Amino acid sequence: MSEEAIQDEHEVQKQNYSDREKAEIFDAEFMPHVDSMYNFAHRLTFDEDDAKDLVQDTYLKAFRFINSFERGTNAKAWLFRILKNSFINEFRKKSKQPSKVDYNEVEQFYNSDDAGEKITTDLRVETVQHMIGDEISGALNSIAVDFRTVIILSDLEGFTYEEMSKILDIPIGTVRSRLHRARNMLKEKLASYAKEMGFNKEN
Amino acid sequence: MSEFSDWFKHTFKNCYCDKGNLIDEKRFAEIVQLVLDNEADEESRAIFEQKISTCVKSNFTFEKEKTVREEILKKLSEHNKEIPNDLAQTIRNSVNL
Numbered sequence: 001m002s003e004e005a006i007q008d009e010h011e012v013q014k015q016n017y018s019d020r021e022k023a024e025i026f027d028a029e030f031m032p033h034v035d036s037m038y039n040f041a042h043r044l045t046f047d048e049d050d051a052k053d054l055v056q057d058t059y060l061k062a063f064r065f066i067n068s069f070e071r072g073t074n075a076k077a078w079l080f081r082i083l084k085n086s087f088i089n090e091f092r093k094k095s096k097q098p099s100k101v102d103y104n105e106v107e108q109f110y111n112s113d114d115a116g117e118k119i120t121t122d123l124r125v126e127t128v129q130h131m132i133g134d135e136i137s138g139a140l141n142s143i144a145v146d147f148r149t150v151i152i153l154s155d156l157e158g159f160t161y162e163e164m165s166k167i168l169d170i171p172i173g174t175v176r177s178r179l180h181r182a183r184n185m186l187k188e189k190l191a192s193y194a195k196e197m198g199f200n201k202e203n
Numbered sequence: 204m205s206e207f208s209d210w211f212k213h214t215f216k217n218c219y220c221d222k223g224n225l226i227d228e229k230r231f232a233e234i235v236q237l238v239l240d241n242e243a244d245e246e247s248r249a250i251f252e253q254k255i256s257t258c259v260k261s262n263f264t265f266e267k268e269k270t271v272r273e274e275i276l277k278k279l280s281e282h283n284k285e286i287p288n289d290l291a292q293t294i295r296n297s298v299n300l
Contacts, residue, residue, distance in 0.1 A: 023300055034294065035286050042284045052287055056294055063298040125267060128274040133282030136275055154240065155276050161206070161242050172206050176242070180233050186275070 015067045022066050029075040030062055036076065036157055037083060043152050044087050044145060054091055058083040077159065081167045084149070123187040127194045139189035147182035154179055205244035207237060215250060225260045235268045 017025065037058060041051035061082050062069070069078055128136070140148055153159045153167060161179075165172040193199075211234065218231045225231055237243045238251050255262040 026298065026300060031291060031294070034291050035283075038286050038290060039283050048284070048287070051284070052290060052293075055290065056297060059294045060297055123271055125270045125274060128271055128278075131278065133278040136278045137282045140279065155272070156279060161240070173210070176207065176210075176233075176237065179240075180236050183236070183272075187271070190275075 013070050015070060017067060017071075021071075022063070025066060025069065025071055025075075026063055029069075029071070030059065030079060033076045033079055034059075037079060040080065040152060040157065041083060041087070043141070043148065045091060046141065050091060054083060054087060057086055057090070061086065074163065076157075077163045077167055080153070080157070080159070084167055123191045123194075127199050128190065130199045131190070131194070135193060136190065139186055139193060142189055143182060143185050147178065147185055150175065150179045151182050151186060205242070205247075207242060208244055208247060211237065211243060211247040211250075215247075215254075219254075223258070225258060225264070228264060231261065231264060232268065235265050238265075239269060239272060 034055065037055045038051055041054040041058075042048065045051050045054060058079060062079055069075065140151060143151075149168070150164065153164050154161075159167065161172050161175045164175045168175070170178070214230050215234055218225060218227045218234065220226045234243075234251065238248060243251065255265050
């Protein structure tokens with residue numbers, strides 16, 4: 001995330017914390033989210049070292065631009081936004097397998113009427129109950145990162161649509177539709193995996 | 204009035220035929236998502252709850268979606284990566300705290 005981008009949102013509320021206040025904010029408001037940040041980073045990068053680097057980098061930026069953070073506001077969403085942008089701007093570029101998919105095109109397809117039939121999946125409760133966390137996590141990880149991200153933010157981290165809209169820099173209506181498509185993709189992956197493994201036989 | 208009040212009304216209406224039977228499960232799934240995500244406003248939620256209390260098909264779809272989602276979430280939450288022991292301290296050191 002660029003310096004401008006971090007400062008942009010809070011330009012009018014720029015703070016002037018003392019060193020002691022900065023340390024207090026960092027410890028009390030930023031550090032409690034390390035575990036969530038690491039899990040998010042790992043689900044984006046699939047690599048322990050990259051996840052660690054990404055989290056460290058995020059905290060360094062957060063400290064550097066701490067005067068752009070208003071004490072008592074949503075620190076978790078602010079940190080997630082920095083992490084997400086760092087991932088897009090730096091880590092994705094460094095990736096050995098950079099994204100070759102135009103996500104706008106994917107999203108347009110899934111938002112079109114034609115896509116309806118293809119993304120309707122009859123995933124049974126019993127099928128999911130048969131699966132272990134590893135299998136479900138694998139299915140989630142196989143979804144394109146922009147879609148995977150909304151599931152992580154909403155279902156695992158509990159962000160509201162409005163918070164997600166700010167973290168991802170997309171309209172709130174897009175959050176709703178992207179989340180719906182993402183969950184359908186996940187169900188489709190789980191259903192096809194279950195079929196391969198014979199989980200969904202009648203008896 | 205929330206961001207999705209108009210969207211809810213329009214979509215909900217199109218889910219049902221004149222007799223009140225659920226005819227568009229795909230659209231209904233989007234409504235269910237909004238409700239389960241706690242993004243539907245009070246009025247929309249009341250309309251939704253009234254409907255699922257009288258329509259078996261709507262109720263079944265809602266309960267199934269809710270249970271599948273809970274199962275997925277439970278298993279994903281149990282599958283979080285172990286946090287490196289030194290991460291918090293490394294971060295503190297890097298900003299000289």
